[in-house]
Amino acid sequence: MRKIFKNKFLILSLGFIALPLILSTYYVNILSLFLIMGILALSLDLIWGYTGILSFGQGAFFGLGGYTYAITAMNLMCNVEIRYLSHYTVINQGGTTYIPILLGILLPVILATVLGYFLFYARVSGVYFCIITLSLTLILQQITMQLVEHQIGNIPLGGFNGITYVPRISIGIPLLFYYSLDGPNHFYYFVLFCSVLSLIICKKICNSPFGSILTAIRDNEIRTESFGYDIRKYKMIVFAISGALAGLSGLLYCSWGSFISPWAFDFFLSAETIIWVLIGGKGTLIGAFVGAFLTQFLENLLSDILIYYWLLIMGVVFIVIVLLFPKGIMGIIYGLKRSNLKSS
């Protein structure tokens, strides 16, 4: 069974590697965005699908990752000349972006750990956890909207307009040479690499004894606790990992559009992430990507064809899938496989 998974995974990855050869630049860019949102959905699936904690706060880590990346990358690499208020011109001096990437992951992890410590050790769970994480996201959104002229380093935060001219991710050897991933294909491959890596890491975690404890917590918290597991600690760790993934997704998003704004902390992004995970199939990991892909693809397609009614149709699709296939698309696929096995 494991072999089949690996082979399919390999074929799928190869397919994604080949895609830019047949797609136009526009679609490669869109595909990158889909993958980035897939990582965000993956971060939610790890905490919700596997551990049973519904977090509305993925947007907080997503935005924090994006903002951290933008601010550190611009401070380290750019000459910024402020014209007035938050309008500025930027001269990119180049260099590698390892530090911004690292901080863009680290800060969300710290936020998640601190938040997890206070919430899980105070035994906040269920709906209350949802509400608190949602509030945190909205608070961060309000803060970033209010901070217009305030600067971190020499970068104005820009309030509602956000931060623009954020440099693309660039790799290389620090101080020797660097290569900026400006081309859509290059950036796409980097995002693909990050997606595959996160998926493999999550799969490894979920297959380890640690992963079995996560599902044990989801299935029966009290039983797990009375076997001597400190469930608060496990929840905190998985929340931190999920924060790291959401942060990674945020910084990739920021680099993708060279732009980050308070939209990243938006309620709708967090809510959409939940829909992606639901549609793809909760607790399947790969389903997070499937859901994010399918939903965004449909959104793109429908909003082209039906300028006014596409939202209505999306709503109907969501309701139908959630009502008829509560286990999502991966649930359907796994179900078919199982019935095939039984009949043969």
Place this chain on the structure above:
Amino acid sequence: MLETKGLTKEFDGFRAVDNLNFYLEKGELHCIIGPNGSGKTTFFSLISGFLKPTNGDIIFNNEKITNLMPHQIAQRGIIRKFQVPNVYNFFTLHENLKIPSQIKLEGKILLFTRSSIKVGKKIDEILEIIQLKDKKKEVAGELSHGEMQWLEIGMTLAMEPSLLLLDEPTAGMTRDETKKTAEIIRGISNVTTIIIIEHDIQFIREVSRKITVMHNGSILTEGPLEQIENDERVRNVYLGKEK
């Protein structure tokens, strides 16, 4: 081994457990009986840390465990089987037993590791004891009530507890199933100390040597079965004939 001193738990003025002084020797198989609402399950919850006492102390192996968290108490070897079967409904039997086995055998759980062969062996051993070997791959939620009870007993066994708390292990079982449960419990009583809450007097006759009768949150009387059966007060509380 286990001692409670003046243990009291109040819920909004109602004393579920009232000034309870309980003493347990190592290696005992002790039964607690008593009418509904006499505080038996509350007593278990206090020992296992799920409830904090209003007053009094719990001492286990010369250590005060009154204010420890449930998982810390479990780590000290007090493992509880709940009244309603409390297993992982969506897991297979194998996975159910894996959760307690791996913490017992490996202690620290690390990311990215695989569970060792020892865990697999341990699981097979337990399945042998609770006689569910042929259902290893079945999902726990689809087991019969009795089998679920055995599975949970098996899971507590995997922890190799030094004190096992069994809350009505035979509730809802048929006569044959009860017999088998008694067999299992007699088997494990050689290696561990056990406290059982039970109503089934037939079952108690088969396993227990010492009985405590609880009434209104405190101990009414203690002693071997014959003495309890002939005690006037015990009959009164069970038949509701208050003097």
